[in-house]
Every structure is written in structure tokens, then in C-alpha cells.
Amino acid sequence: MMKKITTITLSIFTILLISCSGESNRQKTPEELKVELKQQELLNPVKYLESKNVTMQEQTKKVKNAGLFRSAEYASDGAIIEGQILNTATLAKYKDVVVKISYYSQTETLIDEKSYVIYEFYKPNSSKKFLLKVNPPKAYKSYNFQLTDAKSVYE
DSSP states (O other), rough: OOHHHHHHHHHHHHHHHHHHHHTTTTTOOHHHHHHHHHHHHHHHHHHHEEEEEEEEEEEEEEOOOSSSSSEEEEEEEEEEEEEEEEEESSSSSEEEEEEEEEEOTOOOOEEEEEEEEEEEEOOOTTTEEEEEEEEEOOOOOOEEEEEEEEEOOOO
């Protein structure tokens, strides 16, 4: 009697094991693959966002007009950083991209870092121009522009 119960239990266990392993080997449908890809892209926005053609131009403003015996005087009015942000994701849409700008001295010492949010939507496989008004420290000689975060748009 005990041998019959053990044999039946082993048979049921074997059938369950075979049926479970058969399901995991089935091919996924295109819809399932699409959902998986979108989930992966939504979880890693910075991996699919990149910046291109980022430049910084210093701005000046006139403080004093030129006179008969003097030249006009100008003062610093910050700088404009412009470029493009590309979304290379196939299916995911992002928004509110966070960028970090680091300013370095002549000796390549970090002087200051500031983060800014660019409030735009970035559709899949698209790019948009951006423009930021910044006030770099006076002692800076170079800068670094880095995308640090973004929010995924779940639709």
C-alpha cells in the first residue's frame, strides 16, 4: 500500500514538473516582448537619454554708455547653456530631465555644482533643444554638463 502511494506521488510530481518546465520554454509573443522592453526603458531613463552639442556662451550687459572721453562699460550677465537632449528609447517617454553642471578652476579643482530641471516631454526616438540661463562662478575655466535623472511617463 505504501509503495502505491509513493509511486502515485512521484508520478504526480513528475507530471507537474514536466508541465511547469514546458511553460517556461514557450516563446513570448511580440506584445509580451514589447511590454518587457518598455518596462526596462521606463526603469532606466538616464540610460536612454543623452545630450548633444552642448555649448556655453557668456553674456554681458551694458552698465555705462560710451561718452566723449570714455568707452562703454560692460558687466557679466551670466551665461547661456544650450544644446539638445535625445531620447534613444524605443517605447518609453520621459519628462523633467535633471542636469548637473560642474564648474572647474584652471587647476581642474571643482568649484561649484548646480542642478537644473528641464521641464519638457521627450517622446521615444526624439530630440529637443534646450536653453538654460546660468550664473557660473567668476573663477571657473571649464565646465561639465551631465544628465543625472528624469521621470518616466507611464501611459
